[in-house]
Amino acid sequence: MHLDLDAFFASVEQRDKPSLRGKPVVVGGVGGRGVVSTASYEARRYGVRSAMSTREARARCPHAAFLNPRFHAYRETSQRVMEVLRDVSPLVEPLSLDEAFVDLAASGLTSYDDAAVRGLAEEVRARVVDVTGGLTASVGIGTSKFIAKVASDLDKPDGLVVVGAGTELDLLRPMHVTVIPGVGPATAERLRRAGITTVADLENVSEDELLRILGRAHGHGLFLLARAQDDRPVEPERETKSVSVEGTYDTDLTDRRLMEGLVSRQATHVSERLRTNGLSGRTVTLKVRLHDFTTLSRSTTLNAPTDSGPTIARLARGLLGELDLTGGVRLLGVGVSGLADWIQDDLFGEQHPAEDDDPVEELPDLPDLRIWVPGMDVVHEELGRGWVWGAGRGIVTVRFETSETKPGPVRSLPADDPALAPWRPVTTGGP
DNA sequence: TCTGGGGTCCTAGGACCC
């Protein structure tokens, strides 16, 4: 099942402010360079669409209410909906605040029986209206993620479509290639030049030909989806891969000192979000969009992960210094990727005094039980300070520091090597 | 004053290692 909340941000605004009900509402950036996130159906009648510039939306529908997003309200409402879905099945994969897949095979449902499936879906839709204070959802049900997602789009808003098993290709064949997730304007144009516009066209192309046109991963994926072959599982817990903050400024920036200050603030924000989520990462990326919309990125990778605001800020400012910014900058952004789910503990800190008192008599020597966590600090008589790079099977691999970003020498030591002995294990949320 | 912000995934080339 795929569930999609109708005009989500705008609907929440109409729910919370009754005077907006039945009227055109546009949620998005209201500044000079803002774009539309969501338009209510009333506003869509005037041609206002997601991703349209707010400037154009104002021209098309001047009497609409233009609102900045209130994410806390959307998050809170979204959580209520996700709870309803998790009551149906433990396998719920949120795609965003307003969308999720639910694996009905992991629910109470025992067969893909039309009446039973519809009954369940209508129950979910009613409960969503209930817990959200009146928001409607469009639901699609199919034998795969792909089909369910296509189905949820067929009868918006407030719709329910069940695609019968075995009828998938009848549905897909006449449709434009852009119904396939991953086929956007660039891919559609490539396909069009090869004479391919519908799913039926796509189905008649050999895999080799598709690989030639689109490359390995994309070509293979499309070959399968064009045949309605999709066995991707519903994944309830996907790990965060990166955290970033960016901003577009109403007028182009030209002052480097100002830009450095803005980048530093963004780095602080990224650091706060990393810490809130117990994350740290090794790669710091600076993103810059120039006055002419060309977009640059520069990144640097540390030897050890960080969640430190000053560190991220210093590296990001350094990357900014490498760029020619003549002509002005419209966007700056800072991100951290290469995330680890552990944080580099400060093992040099005061909270870990030398052992001395409190020896454990019964368990005098347990090198095998020592837990070496990747990222923890160690020290070696000759090589100096380093980090645990990998650990397992009684061997600890340590990378020693020569500079912050240049990898130093790597040494593997037995887990009970005296050179490692002074350092205490850390406990983490890991396995 | 055309063109957001938060993400994911893929590709291609070069460095580096065995």
Next chain:
DNA sequence: TCTGGGGTCCTAGGACCC
């Protein structure tokens, strides 16, 4: 005395999604 074949990691950019 003219040069391998993996493999991984890093960087930069691009397509795409909501």
